[in-house]
Amino acid sequence: MDKLFLVSFLGLLITAYAVAGNMLYDNFNILEELVEDPFWISERGGKVLVNVDSFGAVGDGVSDDTEAFKKAWNTSCSTPKSAFLVPPGRRYIVNATKFQGPCADRLVVQIDGTIVAPDEPNDWDPNLSRLWLDFSKQKGVVFQGNGVIDGSGSKWWATSCKKNKSNALTIDSSSFIKVKGLTIQNSQQMNFVISRCDSVRVFEVQVSCPGDSPNTDGIHITGSTNVILQDSKIGTGDDCISIVNGSSAIKMKRIYCGPGHGVSIGSLRKDNSNAIVTKVVLDTALLRETKNGVRIKTWQAVQISQIMYWNISGTTKSKEAMKFACSDTTPCSNIVLSNMYLEKKDGTAETYCNSAQGFGTGIVHPSADCLNSHDKGYILIDHNENNAELAERNGDRIIHTEL
Numbered sequence: 001m002d003k004l005f006l007v008s009f010l011g012l013l014i015t016a017y018a019v020a021g022n023m024l025y026d027n028f029n030i031l032e033e034l035v036e037d038p039f040w041i042s043e044r045g046g047k048v049l050v051n052v053d054s055f056g057a058v059g060d061g062v063s064d065d066t067e068a069f070k071k072a073w074n075t076s077c078s079t080p081k082s083a084f085l086v087p088p089g090r091r092y093i094v095n096a097t098k099f100q101g102p103c104a105d106r107l108v109v110q111i112d113g114t115i116v117a118p119d120e121p122n123d124w125d126p127n128l129s130r131l132w133l134d135f136s137k138q139k140g141v142v143f144q145g146n147g148v149i150d151g152s153g154s155k156w157w158a159t160s161c162k163k164n165k166s167n168a169l170t171i172d173s174s175s176f177i178k179v180k181g182l183t184i185q186n187s188q189q190m191n192f193v194i195s196r197c198d199s200v201r202v203f204e205v206q207v208s209c210p211g212d213s214p215n216t217d218g219i220h221i222t223g224s225t226n227v228i229l230q231d232s233k234i235g236t237g238d239d240c241i242s243i244v245n246g247s248s249a250i251k252m253k254r255i256y257c258g259p260g261h262g263v264s265i266g267s268l269r270k271d272n273s274n275a276i277v278t279k280v281v282l283d284t285a286l287l288r289e290t291k292n293g294v295r296i297k298t299w300q301a302v303q304i305s306q307i308m309y310w311n312i313s314g315t316t317k318s319k320e321a322m323k324f325a326c327s328d329t330t331p332c333s334n335i336v337l338s339n340m341y342l343e344k345k346d347g348t349a350e351t352y353c354n355s356a357q358g359f360g361t362g363i364v365h366p367s368a369d370c371l372n373s374h375d376k377g378y379i380l381i382d383h384n385e386n387n388a389e390l391a392e393r394n395g396d397r398i399i400h401t402e403l
């Protein structure tokens with residue numbers, strides 16, 4: 001089906017539902033609200049290069065390059081139009097470090113080499129637990145390059161889950177951030193965390209950890225708005241993507257996920273009370289042997305609404321290929337599924353719903369009829385008969401979804 005058609009169809013299907021069933025879809029304007037291409041800075045040339053090697057970094061995979069990175073950061077951060085450069089072909093060992101902003105305008109963090117965390121848990125400074133490379137209070141910064149951020153997590157994976165493990169790359173309290181091309185791997189815990197940010201665009205990023213490494217989420221989004229993740233390949237031991245605690249307007253497009261637990265929305269922990277996750281789109285994803293495919297899970301007082309999934313296919317390991325487990329006190333609402341085909345090898349895939357409301361259109365396999373909650377009196381319309389005609393009548397409602 002033509003994409004524009006599908007989108008306009010969804011739009012009017014929602015209208016039709018609203019009219020017919022008196023449902024509250026008034027606020028379902030996610031596609032318009034997502035910032036498609038705002039202030040992304042694209043810089044070429046004219047940069048002041050701040051090479052970590054000029055500050056004493058050795059990059060031999062043995063020496064401690066932490067101090068050199070900190071010095072280079074201080075210079076780079078205070079110099080307008082600078083590029084903090086990690087040159088290619090070397091391995092830099094760097095301890096847990098806070099790269100704080102705000103910085104001068106137009107900073108580029110160019111990572112072409114490999115940055116490696118020390119691998120010995122006993123050497124980790126307990127005062128810097130939970131974070132390894134932590135960039136905070138940045139504005140308009142571009143992170144790019146063909147380099148690798150390697151958390152050296154293997155010894156940590158074997159240690160108790162009570163130990164404070166670190167996330168590899170964190171971007172915190174920042175806005176207008178672009179991340180392109182990097183590889184993030186082998187984190188002690190989560191690989192790439194976007195927290196308390198606004199307007200972040202991530203593309204062509206690769207995340208990898210072994211399928212049996214514990215709690216190694218790929219990309220974790222918390223307390224953030226206007227985030228676009230696209231054309232990225234994620235294979236980990238936990239969620240490929242997890243979206244929690246007060247995040248909204250999150251769009252994911254062309255995502256390859258596996259191994260891992262799939263794409264997860266909502267808190268899996270009990271510590272986020274009164275959080276709302278809303279306006280999330282997963283558009284075109286291929287899942288390979290993920291534990292679940294797509295999953296929503298909430299605890300009390302976590303509100304989830306306006307979640308759209310479309311064109312998602314692949315294989316799952318558990319039979320709950322789609323799982324919408326919402327709390328009875330704050331049900332999930334407006335979950336829309338379109339063109340989904342998820343299957344478990346033995347053909348037993350199913351959809352689990354609890355207090356989740358929404359609908360499917362086009363092919364939805366396994367069937368998600370359990371979203372059509374029986375206690376709310378929805379009136380179903382027959383899309384197959386009506387969609388072409390309705391689409392024609394409502395040609396002016398077309399919304400463009402391309403990024």
Ligand SMILES: *[C@@H]1O[C@H](CO)[C@@H](O)[C@H](O)[C@H]1NC(C)=O
Nearest residue numbers: 067068069070071072073074
């Ligand atoms: C970097 O700058 C901060 C704040 O200005 C300062 O406290 C710190 O000592 C500097 N670090 C290095 C390695 O120069």
Ligand SMILES: *[C@@H]1O[C@H](CO)[C@@H](O)[C@H](O)[C@H]1NC(C)=O
Nearest residue numbers: 064066067094095118123124
């Ligand atoms: C980095 O960590 C190592 C222990 O792994 C420690 O010996 C070293 O002093 C740390 N470097 C800095 C600059 O803090």
Ligand SMILES: *[C@@H]1O[C@H](CO)[C@@H](O)[C@H](O)[C@H]1NC(C)=O
Nearest residue numbers: 122123124125126127128129
């Ligand atoms: C951790 O911080 C405490 C208090 O700020 C300090 O006394 C201690 O020396 C620090 N430990 C390390 C390993 O730096």
Ligand SMILES: *[C@@H]1O[C@H](CO)[C@@H](O)[C@H](O)[C@H]1NC(C)=O
Nearest residue numbers: 126127129130162163164165
């Ligand atoms: C983990 O971190 C918390 C606070 O961040 C601290 O209170 C606790 O002692 C740490 N535990 C270990 C094992 O380092």
Ligand SMILES: *[C@@H]1O[C@H](CO)[C@@H](O)[C@H](O)[C@H]1NC(C)=O
Nearest residue numbers: 222223245246271272273275
């Ligand atoms: C969740 O978000 C709220 C603000 O929206 C913040 O105060 C709280 O610390 C966050 N919780 C966690 C666990 O990040």
Ligand SMILES: *[C@@H]1O[C@H](CO)[C@@H](O)[C@H](O)[C@H]1NC(C)=O
Nearest residue numbers: 001003284285286311312313
């Ligand atoms: C649907 O997803 C597949 C990958 O699973 C992709 O090849 C195809 O282009 C997508 N279709 C549309 C209309 O985006």
